[in-house]
Amino acid sequence: MLFDRLKRFCVQLDCPEVAAPPVFSSGESVAGRVVLELSGEARLGALHLHAYGCAKVHWTESRSAGSSTAYTQSFGDQVEFLSLRQVLLAPPDSGGVTVLPAGRHEFPFAFQLPEALATSFEGKHGSVRYWVKAKLHRPWATVRRARKEFTVLEPIDINTPALLAPQAGAKEKPARAWYRNRGQVSVSAKIDRKGYTPGEVIPIFAEIDNCTTRSVVPKAAIIQTQTFIARGTKKQKKSVVASIVGDPIAAGKREVWHGRALKIPPVGPSILQCRIIHVEYVLKVCVDIPGTSKLLLELPLVIGTIPLHPFGSRTSSVSSQYSINLDWLRMGIPEQPEAPPAYSSVVTSEEPIENLPRPCQDEATSVFEGPFFAYIQEFRYRPPPLYSEVDPNPPSDSSVRPRCMTC
Template sequence: MSDVIDLFLNHNDGVYKAGEVIFGSINFNRDEPMNIIELSVKFKGFCKVWFAKSERNPRTIHESFEEYFNKKTYIISGKHLLPAGRHKFEFNCPIPSDVPSSFEGIHGYVRYDLRIALVASGMLTPSIEKTANIKIWKPIDLNNSPYARRPIEYEIVNMHCCMCTRRGTSEVQMKLPVGGFCPGQTIPIEVNVTNPSRTQIEEIKFSIKKDVRYVASTNPTARAVHSTIAEIKKGPIRARTTRHWDLTMTVPAMELHNLEGCRFIHIDYDFKISVNVGGCHETNEQYRPIVFGHIPLAGFQDEEQPPLGPRPHRALSPADFYYHPPATITSQPLGRSSVKVMAKYVLPDDFNLAGTSLSVSPPPPSYEDAMASTTNESKKPSTEETSETITPAPPSNNVMPKPKPEETDL
């Protein structure tokens, strides 16, 4: 006797864009009749954050939880006898367009679960559950961010003193043409260094920093995880010399998350310049917010787009099942939501229940598909992450960045 439920989705990788509709089918095989009282579909989206304040006091737990939607729909409600054989039920689940992207982090996550449950009426017949983890992505359009078109400028003036003796000043000027880029694009960096002092500048470092901030509502505080996305170095610059560089930094391939609408997890990027004079002098650093997206700025590097192959999809298995027309469905909301799960959907023209698999339309165009031009995919650099506790800051998002908050230990 087979008690295994097979869940098939029209996207075999389980990746959907916010606002799309999930089409699926529930298939199972029985060697003998079965009395059931429930066949239901539950679709849930939520965010959870948790961490301990310190290793010395692990009992103090800081956590947050929020729910974006929670909807359960009954395909079969009430006692029902299923005959022996193969059975198939179809359903669809619309995804709200205003939910944040899926995210998995060290201290929290945003997840979307699709769960089906078959509840038997007899004590000797076990109930069966099946869960699919749905990954939702929400594209970031740089054209909708006013900050993305603004140039980024730096000016760092160093006063060199050693043993109470003035040794002159140096000046570093840097400029980026815009403040928003996509993975695979190159960042043009214009650098002018004037060093009339008697001190050599050992090194100038340019880097992209990523900060993921987790905010706890229970025992309120926040924690940030920092990592370096890309980095280049120049130098040394000898005393009484000037330098001019036209540099380029390639934005590596990386997964972007649009967490707009999430209150407890925030991702920010900064472009950092560090001037290391060496000796008894302190390193001078400056940060500026920078944004990354899926859809590039119109008119900026239109000819430079990273490649993307078509995303494969798995077709449904042959439909040699008992086909159950949709019965009256009782919907039971479990939380605030505008999501509706339907037991039956209008089949596409090319769907054949006699054995032809379900053909699905390709996913919505991504950044690379929309631009229809390819280059070699950039290599992903190694990253180094550190973690520290910071003062809670107001929510921000990747689309419209805010200045980097001051970090303090709690």
């Protein structure tokens, strides 16, 4: 029987690194093969392949309908991102079965992922999953199934103007005890940018003023919020990803954080484009005030997948303003630039500054009218001036001071 002759039936995906799980992005091609190992000659039916990907959410809530009755209500929804079908082995029209000899047989397949996919995710009330499933139909036997999951990681580039913008905020809160005002606590915080990648360190710049009569404790934490949406109802799950605790601040004192470091652990990227599942992050700076609720200040974060390039936010902001491709600039600047020449080697003591040529007013105004990077590129390809022992700008006779012969 075929059940005894089918030794192996599996789906394999092509991956550059064998040990690493296959990871893809939207628009990429997924290739692999369905492997059959037979111990003897076997009669097979059709072999179908189904690639599928979807986001699902589901949870239940107990609601009270009276003093002694209660009922359970379920919430669920699903969004389909991928659904492709292929026939890898079709039986002939005459017999309806295909006879394969003993040994190993491979059936290759390939398909392209569509655009606008969501990153793979596993949460408490929902998930985003992708897989490839193969079905082998056999005469007079049950259908054999093989399944292989793969990961989709949608790129989030933090080198965009929106994610490179600094984030700042300020809040204050009065400290009350027994309806009496005990002063107030204020906090102001700032971070360099909105987008970060796992493994980076967030430098926190904060200032906490304690104008109360008791000491307070400042804290900072990265909060992950998972939001699940179904039938117009939301279900959220919040968790602390990383946190730090500052030193207590005495009454009437001020504490300043000069870039207090908070490292981002390995976490999943933000999911903002899925209709039923959102994964968001915030940096929360809070102050524990005795006798009253905490003072909370939240700064939004986006966890991306493409890290900050070597030029940092300054180059990104300039390039976004002028929409210029900076590949030539990155290739032209060496890793270790040469030191600039000394001032004495450019202007000697015998040549006063007044005698240096000054730019014409018309030329100076026309330089700043065109695009900024056009002049950088022009300067980059301009050859250096020729060396000469003759001063191209000799001092005029009127500026030469006569010497006294008797001295």
